[in-house]
Amino acid sequence: MKKTIVVYGSSTGTCETLAQTIGEKLGAEVVNVAELTEEQVTGAGNLILGTSTWGAGDMQDDWYDGVKKLKNAGLSGKTVALFGCGDSESYADTFCGGMRELRDAAQEAGANVLDGVAADGYTFDDSAAVEDGKFVGLALDDLNESDKTEERIDAWIAQISPNL
Numbered sequence: 001m002k003k004t005i006v007v008y009g010s011s012t013g014t015c016e017t018l019a020q021t022i023g024e025k026l027g028a029e030v031v032n033v034a035e036l037t038e039e040q041v042t043g044a045g046n047l048i049l050g051t052s053t054w055g056a057g058d059m060q061d062d063w064y065d066g067v068k069k070l071k072n073a074g075l076s077g078k079t080v081a082l083f084g085c086g087d088s089e090s091y092a093d094t095f096c097g098g099m100r101e102l103r104d105a106a107q108e109a110g111a112n113v114l115d116g117v118a119a120d121g122y123t124f125d126d127s128a129a130v131e132d133g134k135f136v137g138l139a140l141d142d143l144n145e146s147d148k149t150e151e152r153i154d155a156w157i158a159q160i161s162p163n164l
Contacts, residue, residue: 002045002079004028004164007036009060014142015052015085018149022048022083025157026164033066041073046080046164047111049102049137053086057097057128067105076110081160082137088124089144095124096139103129103136114160117152 006028008019016032023030028048031040041047047070052060059067084099099116106113116135119127123145129136138156142149 002164003043004046004048005040005044006030006048006050007033007066008050009033009062009066010052011054011060012052015050015060018083018085018140018142018153019048019050021150022050022153022157025153026161032062033060034062036066036069038069038073041070041075045078047075047078047106048081048083049106050083050085051098051102053084053091053094053096053098055094057094057100059098059101063098063102067102070105071109074110075106078111079114079163080106080111081114081156081164082106082116083140083156084129084135084137085140085142087143088122088141092123092125095122095127095129095141096135096137097128099129099135099137099139100127114163117156117159121148
């Protein structure tokens with residue numbers, strides 16, 4: 001089995017907590033993107049990338065340098081799955097939009113990016129991270145829908161695990 005690492009960018013701690021939960025469930029190392037090394041990227045076969053969403057649907061700030069590390073290391077032959085967190089009530093028009101930037105960067109670096117989850121059952125107005133009725137990864141709103149977080153994580157892990 002290929003090594004899996006969970007890499008997150010978090011400003012308030014929410015995405016970090018979600019990354020820790022995902023890492024525990026997968027038995028994977030969890031790394032803050034601000035501390036990520038190219039060696040960690042090259043040493044992993046699978047990367048779970050997570051970002052909170054800021055501004056007008058942007059990735060968390062630390063990801064801008066993190067994306068450079070991913071591109072420098074190259075993701076060809078690696079499998080990537082994405083998760084994002086956001087606030088579907090206060091930012092209903094950009095909910096989890098940062099995942100799209102992260103997905104685009106992973107694809108540009110040569111990764112095989114796994115399918116995301118259906119947008120059904122979520123309450124939001126718009127998201128750059130939705131294509132053909134699906135998020136590009138797992139969308140989580142631990143602020144307004146914390147009662148759905150565990151179930152959504154478990155279903156997503158069951159969905160991606162055969163590909164890791």
